[in-house]
Amino acid sequence: MAGCKGEEKKETKAANDSTQSQDGEEITVLLPPWYEEGLTAAIPDFEEKTGISVKLEIMEWDPLRDRIVQSCTSNKAPADITEFSWDWVGTFGAAGWYEPLNDYMDEDFWEDCLTKDSYLYEGNYLAVPIYNDFRMTYLNTKDFSEAGISEIPTDAFELLEAAEKIKEQGIEEYPVSLPLSATAGATTPWFMLTKSLGGELFDDNYKALFTEKDSAGYQAMEWIMKAYEEELVNPAAVDYQGTDIVDHYMNGDGSIDIAGWSGNVTEYFNADKSAISDSVEVVKVPGANGSSRTYSLLEGIGIPAASEHKEAAAEFIKYINTEEFLKTFFVDYGIFPSSQKVIDSLIESEDIPGGEVVSEVLGTIEPLFPQGAPEWYGTWEGETATIMNQMAKGEMSLEEGLKAIADSADELNEG
Amino acid sequence: MLLFLAGFVIIPLGVSIFDSFFQVSLLDVDSREFSGIQNYIRLFSDKNVRQAFLNTSFYVVTALTAESVLGILTAVVLKDKFRFRGIIVAILILPWALPPLVNGVIWKLIFDPSIGMLNSVLMRLELIEEPFIWLNNPDISKICVIIVHIWKMLPMISIIFMAKMQTIPEEILEAASLDGSGKFKQFFTMILPNMRGIFLITLIQGSIGAVHLFDEPYYMTGTASDTRSLLIEDYLIAFRKYDLGEGMALAMVISFSLLIMIVLLMILVRRGTKDV
Amino acid sequence: MCKRKRLCAVIITSVLIIIYSILPVGWMIRTSLLDKSELLKSPARFLIKEISIDNYKQMLGVGEANILTSRNFKTAFFNSVKEALLSTLLIIVIAVLAGYVFARVKTRITQILFVLLLVTMVLPAYSVMLPLYRIMIGLNLLDTVTGVVLIYVSAFMPLAIWIMRSFFESVPTGIEESAWIDGSSRIKAMLLILPLAMPGIIAAAIISFLSVWSQYAIPLVFASSDAQPLTVFLTTLSGKSSVNFGLISAGGMFTILPPVIIVIFLNRFLVSGLTKGAVK
Numbered sequence: 001m002a003g004c005k006g007e008e009k010k011e012t013k014a015a016n017d018s019t020q021s022q023d024g025e026e027i028t029v030l031l032p033p034w035y036e037e038g039l040t041a042a043i044p045d046f047e048e049k050t051g052i053s054v055k056l057e058i059m060e061w062d063p064l065r066d067r068i069v070q071s072c073t074s075n076k077a078p079a080d081i082t083e084f085s086w087d088w089v090g091t092f093g094a095a096g097w098y099e100p101l102n103d104y105m106d107e108d109f110w111e112d113c114l115t116k117d118s119y120l121y122e123g124n125y126l127a128v129p130i131y132n133d134f135r136m137t138y139l140n141t142k143d144f145s146e147a148g149i150s151e152i153p154t155d156a157f158e159l160l161e162a163a164e165k166i167k168e169q170g171i172e173e174y175p176v177s178l179p180l181s182a183t184a185g186a187t188t189p190w191f192m193l194t195k196s197l198g199g200e201l202f203d204d205n206y207k208a209l210f211t212e213k214d215s216a217g218y219q220a221m222e223w224i225m226k227a228y229e230e231e232l233v234n235p236a237a238v239d240y241q242g243t244d245i246v247d248h249y250m251n252g253d254g255s256i257d258i259a260g261w262s263g264n265v266t267e268y269f270n271a272d273k274s275a276i277s278d279s280v281e282v283v284k285v286p287g288a289n290g291s292s293r294t295y296s297l298l299e300g301i302g303i304p305a306a307s308e309h310k311e312a313a314a315e316f317i318k319y320i321n322t323e324e325f326l327k328t329f330f331v332d333y334g335i336f337p338s339s340q341k342v343i344d345s346l347i348e349s350e351d352i353p354g355g356e357v358v359s360e361v362l363g364t365i366e367p368l369f370p371q372g373a374p375e376w377y378g379t380w381e382g383e384t385a386t387i388m389n390q391m392a393k394g395e396m397s398l399e400e401g402l403k404a405i406a407d408s409a410d411e412l413n414e415g
Numbered sequence: 416m417l418l419f420l421a422g423f424v425i426i427p428l429g430v431s432i433f434d435s436f437f438q439v440s441l442l443d444v445d446s447r448e449f450s451g452i453q454n455y456i457r458l459f460s461d462k463n464v465r466q467a468f469l470n471t472s473f474y475v476v477t478a479l480t481a482e483s484v485l486g487i488l489t490a491v492v493l494k495d496k497f498r499f500r501g502i503i504v505a506i507l508i509l510p511w512a513l514p515p516l517v518n519g520v521i522w523k524l525i526f527d528p529s530i531g532m533l534n535s536v537l538m539r540l541e542l543i544e545e546p547f548i549w550l551n552n553p554d555i556s557k558i559c560v561i562i563v564h565i566w567k568m569l570p571m572i573s574i575i576f577m578a579k580m581q582t583i584p585e586e587i588l589e590a591a592s593l594d595g596s597g598k599f600k601q602f603f604t605m606i607l608p609n610m611r612g613i614f615l616i617t618l619i620q621g622s623i624g625a626v627h628l629f630d631e632p633y634y635m636t637g638t639a640s641d642t643r644s645l646l647i648e649d650y651l652i653a654f655r656k657y658d659l660g661e662g663m664a665l666a667m668v669i670s671f672s673l674l675i676m677i678v679l680l681m682i683l684v685r686r687g688t689k690d691v
Numbered sequence: 692m693c694k695r696k697r698l699c700a701v702i703i704t705s706v707l708i709i710i711y712s713i714l715p716v717g718w719m720i721r722t723s724l725l726d727k728s729e730l731l732k733s734p735a736r737f738l739i740k741e742i743s744i745d746n747y748k749q750m751l752g753v754g755e756a757n758i759l760t761s762r763n764f765k766t767a768f769f770n771s772v773k774e775a776l777l778s779t780l781l782i783i784v785i786a787v788l789a790g791y792v793f794a795r796v797k798t799r800i801t802q803i804l805f806v807l808l809l810v811t812m813v814l815p816a817y818s819v820m821l822p823l824y825r826i827m828i829g830l831n832l833l834d835t836v837t838g839v840v841l842i843y844v845s846a847f848m849p850l851a852i853w854i855m856r857s858f859f860e861s862v863p864t865g866i867e868e869s870a871w872i873d874g875s876s877r878i879k880a881m882l883l884i885l886p887l888a889m890p891g892i893i894a895a896a897i898i899s900f901l902s903v904w905s906q907y908a909i910p911l912v913f914a915s916s917d918a919q920p921l922t923v924f925l926t927t928l929s930g931k932s933s934v935n936f937g938l939i940s941a942g943g944m945f946t947i948l949p950p951v952i953i954v955i956f957l958n959r960f961l962v963s964g965l966t967k968g969a970v971k
Contacts, residue, residue, distance in 0.1 A: 030916075033927050040759050057916035058763075060926045066654050067915055073444045074825050076833075091657075095442045181551060182639035236528030238551035241637075243934045248529070251731040275728070379656050386638050393553050395641075412656075419785070423845035424811050427822035444821075492704040495697075503705050505958040509712040512950035512961075514905035516922050517943045521715045524722055524936060532718045535735040566715070574962055627815055630907060646815055653817065666818035673813045 025312045028055045030079035031301070032064055035130075038333035039320070046319050052312045065378075068304075072097040077306040080313040084127035084302035086118045090375040092302075093121030099303040100124030104314040109321065115338045118298050118367060127300030128317055129338035134296035134365045135192045135259040136358070137286060138268060142279035143255035146171050156193060156223055156286040159256065163232045166255050174234035176227045177245045177254035182389040185242030187381050188297065189259040190388065191368055193220035195295050196287035204371050206413050208406035211399075216288075221388075221402060228392050238392050250274045259285075262296075262358075263334035269353040282354040284361050294361060295368040298338075327351070376412035383408045435664040441657035454664035464665065466640055467648035470557060471626060474644065475676075477561050478625040479618060482572045486617065487610075489569075490576035491602070504574065511570040519634030522563045526550050526635070550635050556642050560632045561625075568624050572617045579613040580606060615684040619677050626673050645669050716947070723747070723940035730937055746941035760928075760938075767924035768945065773836055774910075774920055775903040775949075778843040782851045782899045783892060785844070790855025791881050795864070805856070808849045816846075816908050827913060839914040846909070847902045851895040854964055858891025859884070894964020897957055901950055921946045 029039070036058045043054045057079060059067060064083060071078035072095065084098065092098050102110075102125050110116055110125070119127045144152055147166045153159045163175040178189045194201055199216020200209055210217020227233045234253070237245075242261075249257045250268060252275040260268075260282075271277040284292040303313045319325065323345070326337040331351050337343060343362065347355035367373075374380070384405050391401035435454055437447040458464050489507075493500065510518070525532045526549040537543045549559050583606060629646040636642045638651065649669065653662025722730060726743045748754050752761025793805050823842070824833075832838030866887075867880040885892075907922040914920060925942045928935065953961065 033929065036927075037759060058927050059915055060929065063911050063915065063923075063926075066912070069441060069654065069657070070821065070824050070912065071828075073441055074828050076828050091442065181637055183637040234529070236546060236548055239526075239528055239548055239636075241934075243929065247727075247731060247934065251728060253529075253731075376656075379651075382638060382651070382655055386640050389551065389637075389639050390641075393551060393641075395553055419841070419845040419848065420808070420811070422826070423823060423842055424814070424819060427819035427826065428814065430822035431818050441821075489704065489708075492700050497701050499705070501958070503708055504962060505954050506712045507708045508958055508961060509716070509951065509954050512901050512954050513716075513947050514907065514922050514950075516905075516907040516925065517719075517946050520925070520936075520939060520943050521719045524940070525715060525718055530731060530735045532714075532735065535737065539737075566711070570712075578962065623813060646817065649815070649817055653821075659821065663818065666815060670814050670818060674810065677813070 024051060024053075025309055026053045026055060027080040027309045027312045027316060028057055029301075029316065030057045030059065030064065030067070030082040032061050032083055033058050034333075035335065038329050038335060042320065042325060042328075046316060050312075050315055050319070052315060054316060068097075072304060072306070075306055077304040077308070079304070080307045080309045081301050081303055081316060084119070084300040086296070086298040086300070087373050087377040087381070089119055089121050089126060090373050090377065093124075093126055094375060097305055098126045099305050099307070099310055100126060101128055101303065101314070101317075104303075104310075105318065105321075112339050112341050114340055114343075114362070115296060115298050115365070118296070119300055119302075127302035128321065129298055129300045130320070130335070131299040132262060132296055132336045132338040133299055134262045134336075134361070135188060135285065135294050136262060136265075136361050137283050138249070138257040138260040138264070139281050139283055140172075140252075140255045140276050140279050141281045142276075143172050143175065152283065154284065154286055154290065154292065155288060156197060156220075157288075159286045160223060160227060160232070163227070163256060164230065167230075167232055172253075172255045174232065174253065175255040176232045177249045177257045178224065178227075178233055178237060178259065179240045179242045179245045180224075180228065180233070180237040180389055180392045181239055181241050182386040183241045184381055184385055185245075186385040186388050188242070190217075190220055190224055190384075192259045192285060192294055193223055195293040195366060195368070196220075196285040196291070198288055198291050198293070200370070202369070202371070202374075202409070206371070206374055206409065208402075208409055211402050211406050218398075218402060219288075221391075222398060224388075225391060225398055238389060250276065252276050262336040263330075265336075265353055265358065266331070266334040282357050282361075284357065284364065292361075293364045293366050296365050374413070376409075380409055380412055431663045432667060434660055435667050437660050439659040441653065441659045441662075444659060450660065454661045455668070457661060458665055458668060463640070463643075463651075464645075464648055467643050467645045470641070470643055471628070471645040473557055474561050474564065474628055475622055475625040477558075478565055478568065479621045481561075481565050482569055482621050483614070483617065485565075485569055486572035486576050489573040490580055491606075493573070493577050494580040504577075507570045508574065509570070510566050511568070513567070515567065515630040516634065518563060518567055519631050522559075522566075522631070523550075523635050526559055550642075551639060553641050556636060556639065560628075560635060560642050563631045563635070564625065564628055568621060572621065575613060575617055575620075576610070579610060583609050611684055615680060618680050618684075622673065622676055622680070626669065626676075719940045719943055722936055723944050725937050727935060727937055746935075746937045747944075749938065750941050750945065763919075763924060763927070764942065764945070767919050767921045770836065770914070770918055771904060771920040771922075771946075772949075774840055774843065774914070774918070775900050777836070777840045778847070778903045779896050779900045781840065781844045782848050783896050785848055786851035786855045786895055786899075787881075787885070787888075787892065789848075789852045791859050793852065793856040794859035795867075805852075808852060812849050820912060824912060834914055834917045836914070836918045839910055839918055842909060842913055843903045843906070847899050850902075851899050854895045854898070855888070855891055858888045858894075862887045890960055890963055893957070893960040897953055897961050898964055901953065904949060 031039070036056065039056055043056065047053050068078045068082055105128065113129060115129045115132055116125060119125050119129070139152060143166050144162065147169050149162050149165060153162055166172050166175040179185045191201065194210065194217045197216035197220055201217055203209055209215055210221065212218060228237065245257070246261065246264060248254065250273065265282060268274050268280045269277050274280070285294045287293065301317060303310050307313060321339070323339070323342050326339055326342045327346060329335040330337055330346060343359065346352045347359055352358050387396065387401050387404050390396045391398065396404065436449065436451060438450040438453070439447050493504065528534060528546045528548050533549065534543070534546045537547065550556055627646060628644045632642045632644055633647055638647065645665070646669070649662055649665045652658050652665060721739065723746050724742045724744065725739060726741070726745065729739065729741065749760055750764050752758055793801055827833045827838050830838070832841065862884050866884055870880040870883050905922070906920070910918070910920050910923050915923065921942070925939060925946060928939050928942055
């Protein structure tokens, strides 16, 4: 409904220049830095084909979100196309800031899109996935074989024991790589392991499920804190963000990148950039009892309801969802697609290293919140990272920390 | 000038003060609900705010103390002419002139546990065996943050002190040394009493700087609770929890506390002057 | 004896100051000259074997560089220069006029105004950020050089006015009085003493320039893309999964270039400006 209204308005408004189609229209696209190169390379072609000129605006993540929020509260479009993170759906949906995209894209597109449901809000798709940033586990197989571990465990706690072995034998001082600074990335391994151990973070009413000792959430946190206490994780992790971890891992420090970015598959296997390209391997996220699950920190792009160039913006979204473009976007820039077709053909052409495992892992992706991402997710994630940082520093015990995380969720849920 | 002030400071400020008495969400700024001083009450019962308040208090106290003491010491040495003094002063002022963001970058590279300068030096000198964690070590993280801040502020404060000392007429000092009073006595009886006014200025500058601390801790330690300053907390409330009303209330509390602090400083320094 | 002790103190302090100021910056220079893999070696080496100027090449777009980075860098650099110079110019015009009035016309109203002006220096930027944002949208000045310059002017004007007031106060009124007697207007009289206040003007200009140049939080919101200055550009250099400190450091070096040049060549004025306002 809302979508139709918006279109009508647009049409009357743009009636006088709609005859020239979108020729000469200019759209702005607001995205974080990792899309810059790939899109800049493609924009001239798009401009030539459609006559729509594109202005790319690049901002760092936090300021980018602030900019979107500030603009939208002032009823101004932050851009004609913007980044749309999976966890914004609840907040932005309730505020009505984004244009439903159901009718802008054709049926085939939606059918082929693996992760579209993450953007579903009251029957409307508020964004189109652009970066299927699910998490996988990367291993440096050389460390394992040197430690005499022939079969790499698929069980999370057995993997931890393997890490202990690697450390004991002095092969790698800090075999497990994960970030624990008070920045958002610190929460990812915990969320992911909770899923993989077969549990959920919250029940349907957003009551915390991780305070009980036998819960998956509790065990996942125990896994992380144990790894940190035993110095399987570099003590410096409390200073590190996710990005630092990637750099160090790629440089050969650490054996297990427990919650690695999907897009890094191209980086880690690239001999020019990575010191571990020969021995790195991607595996399913370690779980319990043979199960494995992961989740995606999906990024999408949406059109703000206040945009005055919605049609032209949609043209651009269509353009970057062509099979050809998605392929280069992944191969050259590591942006992992959501299109089943594209993934299949990339695996077939062996452009995805470890393609078979990757396609298996793809089957294990589940939404982090099957009940829908709560509006307060962003705030809670920040507080959780801060608390995990405190737990690692020994300022809170495992129980205290998990209780504080649960309390914070309760408080946010009420407020 | 008045136009600028009205347009870009007074009016926005008015709106912010207004908002601080309402329940307003950043997600829907047009629907306000009057809530009286509810926002303020909530602030004082929030343990994060209290922690941030303690952190900022720590920053203010350490920054002011260190800046005053080290500032005076540097100034005493630099006040009399010597060769290359110009160059040394120029070098001294450098940290003050750099953007705080770049300071954050510089110091993050120094404190980095594995590739940072500090650990490399200490390990080379064999003072430590393992890399030491600086920024997220609860015992010293606050100190690391405030060192970076002082690094920036100290040059300015030293130079202000130095200039003031230079205005104290030589004759007074000479007369004093003829009296046979030693350097130290001269310093305490002649120089310090003359410095009261200037102390006020530097203390005010120092407290504004310390209370407005944001870029450095945010860049170096994110939102870690033991380094979180009041302004970071304010940013989190207004822009992360989308609670505009409470955020603006905190902004007002910060501004007023700072004003009160400055007025108190003025009174203290005035009274001090009368006593002598 | 006393002399030698003093010499020692001077030397020790000088050495300390050099370490204090230069070493941290030196470490950034070192970082900027390193290849990424070299950079990640732990513990870090002091003397580097291979100097790589790739990071600088990339910034300037020399050779096989990523054109995008260098293009953005250049735009950001010129934005920074434009914004800093324009703001400084406007601030100085206002500060000279207002400073003169505050120095010479001492009525209750001007006194109150002056105190009010100084009080605005206490406000954290966040306390006016959001309403200001809506005003800028209303004026259609978001992400424009004009818009952000206007904000800078209102933010850094108070300090400049304060400095100018002190400088005017230190100029004896005699010259102007004789000018009034000759029948010239107040403005003419002020122009007469301007040369005397020149060091003050330069000082206020430098301080304003540096303050504007250093800004990060304000342009992040009000000049995030088209009018993006260097500081904001620096933060866009970090990738999603990897941060190239070498590249950021090289960018940082360019960002500190103007402040360093000012410190080297104009530090006399800077010092007098910092002190004059205060010492009076």
